[in-house]
Amino acid sequence: MCISSAFLTSYSDKPGYQLSRRSTVPTSALTLSGPWEASPTAQQLDCVTSRAARTGHAARVRHLVEALSSPSGAVEPVVRGQEEMGAWLRGVNWNTARADWRFVPYLAAVGQAVRPPAPRELFDHLIVDEAQDVRPLEWRILLRFHRSGGSVSIFGDTNQRRSDWTAMSWPELARDLDLTDEDGRFQEEVIEIGYRSTQEILRFANQLLPRNARHIRSLRTGPTPDVHNAGSTGLPARAIELASQLGDHHPDGLVAILAMKPRSISDHFRKQQWSRGHTMHSWQRGDRTVMVLHPSDASGLEFDGVVVVEPADYPENVGRLGLLYTSLTRATKELVVVHTKPLPKNLRTRKK
Numbered sequence: 001m002c003i004s005s006a007f008l009t010s011y012s013d014k015p016g017y018q019l020s021r022r023s024t025v026p027t028s029a030l031t032l033s034g035p036w037e038a039s040p041t042a043q044q045l046d047c048v049t050s051r052a053a054r055t056g057h058a059a060r061v062r063h064l065v066e067a068l069s070s071p072s073g074a075v076e077p078v079v080r081g082q083e084e085m086g087a088w089l090r091g092v093n094w095n096t097a098r099a100d101w102r103f104v105p106y107l108a109a110v111g112q113a114v115r116p117p118a119p120r121e122l123f124d125h126l127i128v129d130e131a132q133d134v135r136p137l138e139w140r141i142l143l144r145f146h147r148s149g150g151s152v153s154i155f156g157d158t159n160q161r162r163s164d165w166t167a168m169s170w171p172e173l174a175r176d177l178d179l180t181d182e183d184g185r186f187q188e189e190v191i192e193i194g195y196r197s198t199q200e201i202l203r204f205a206n207q208l209l210p211r212n213a214r215h216i217r218s219l220r221t222g223p224t225p226d227v228h229n230a231g232s233t234g235l236p237a238r239a240i241e242l243a244s245q246l247g248d249h250h251p252d253g254l255v256a257i258l259a260m261k262p263r264s265i266s267d268h269f270r271k272q273q274w275s276r277g278h279t280m281h282s283w284q285r286g287d288r289t290v291m292v293l294h295p296s297d298a299s300g301l302e303f304d305g306v307v308v309v310e311p312a313d314y315p316e317n318v319g320r321l322g323l324l325y326t327s328l329t330r331a332t333k334e335l336v337v338v339h340t341k342p343l344p345k346n347l348r349t350r351k352k
Contacts, residue, residue: 060114061107062094068110069093105137112144122147130300131156131173132322135165139177152179159209160329161322162296196302198222201335205328207346208321225328225335227343235340236268239309242336243290246305249334253304256291258327260313265292295327306331312341 068089097103124147128134131154134142146152158169167173171186180186192215194202199218204225206214230238239257246255259265262281269283269292277284282291291303295314306327314324321344328335337343 057111057115061111064110064114065092065094065097065107105135105141108141109137112141117145121145122150124150125153126150127153127155129155132158132161133163133166133299135163136176143177152177159213159320159322160299160326161317161320162299162326163317192217194218194220196332197329197335198333200224201329201331204335204347205325208325208328208344220332222333225337227337227339230338230340235309235338236265238338239265239307240268240272240290242307242338243305244288246307246334246336247288247290250304251287253333254291254302255289255305255307256293256298256301256303256330257307257309258293258295258298258330259309260295261309262292262294265309295323298330299326302330302332304332305334305336307336307338310339310341311337311344311347312339314344 069092071090092103092106097107123145126142126146128142133156143152154173158167161168167176174180174186175184194217197205197218198220200222202218228238228242233241239259243255243257257265266283269290272285274283274285274290276282277289277291279289279291281293281297282289284290293301308324308327311321311324314321314327317323324344328337337347
């Protein structure tokens with residue numbers, strides 16, 4: 001891929017970036033989102049394999065996967081002495097790959113090896129959202145749909161990284177994807193204005209970031225986020241109580257509870273005689289509806305009010321709490337944190 005002049009533009013509440021070539025409007029474009037971090041639906045998994053069947057190369061994909069997983073040594077020319085990779089391939093047979101959503105990128109890569117995209121399937125311009133979570137294999141798959149001489153727009157926020165296996169910075173990604181000029185340079189353009197969350201929410205969430213990354217500029221203002229210790233009440237009960245209060249504050253808006261263990265919250269909704277709502281992951285009682293989501297499922301979404309449960313349970317990626325940062329910035333108007341364990345370092349505000 002040849003990109004002669006690249007520039008970076010951000011979006012969302014924190015600096016994210018767009019990598020693109022300054023060019024004429026492309027004749028075709030493809031918009032993609034980041035990787036499946038949560039389990040896809042059965043329909044999505046069926047789509048991967050049924051499309052292969054319709055195009056006539058499912059049998060060849062299966063044959064290659066089985067060959068790579070066999071102990072006969074067929075994998076050796078592929079891994080070229082990389083024992084760890086060889087062991088991984090030998091442990092993933094066809095039935096294993098089809099049954100586990102985590103192997104969807106592997107099946108896609110094998111499918112492309114069996115039948116590379118035809119010229120009519122290539123695009124002049126690719127638009128990739130949530131790029132901070134796209135892993136190297138997924139980039140390889142996406143860019144094989146890119147027509148030589150075309151352009152790429154990449155949007156994301158590295159402060160929201162959820163994986164240790166993705167590029168840690170936009171300059172690193174630009175080099176990895178060959179989006180620099182002949183001198184290895186690119187032009188960086190950063191938008192530091194937040195359009196989703198209030199300035200108070202951003203100030204609170206930005207405590208998780210290095211000091212040189214704590215840019216605070218938002219077009220909106222609102223109440224300061226509150227932190228509540230659940231105490232003897234218990235996390236699920238206190239979280240539901242706080243979500244109900246947010247519903248009173250925003251009767252025409254959306255309210256969500258984000259928790260690393262959402263099932264325990266949902267079980268408590270059931271005990272309190274709430275009913276399943278009309279939308280997925282929602283609970284309803286009277287005219288009140290509350291969403292209960294795992295943080296990975298909330299990426300890209302926004303709510304008027306958000307209750308973030310037990311920040312200490314959130315994973316840390318290469319020294320960053322990217323998933324927690326994402327959860328804190330899902331609120332557009334009001335944010336509440338409830339906990340029983342000590343809060344992560346620097347995450348402090350007035351407690352109740």
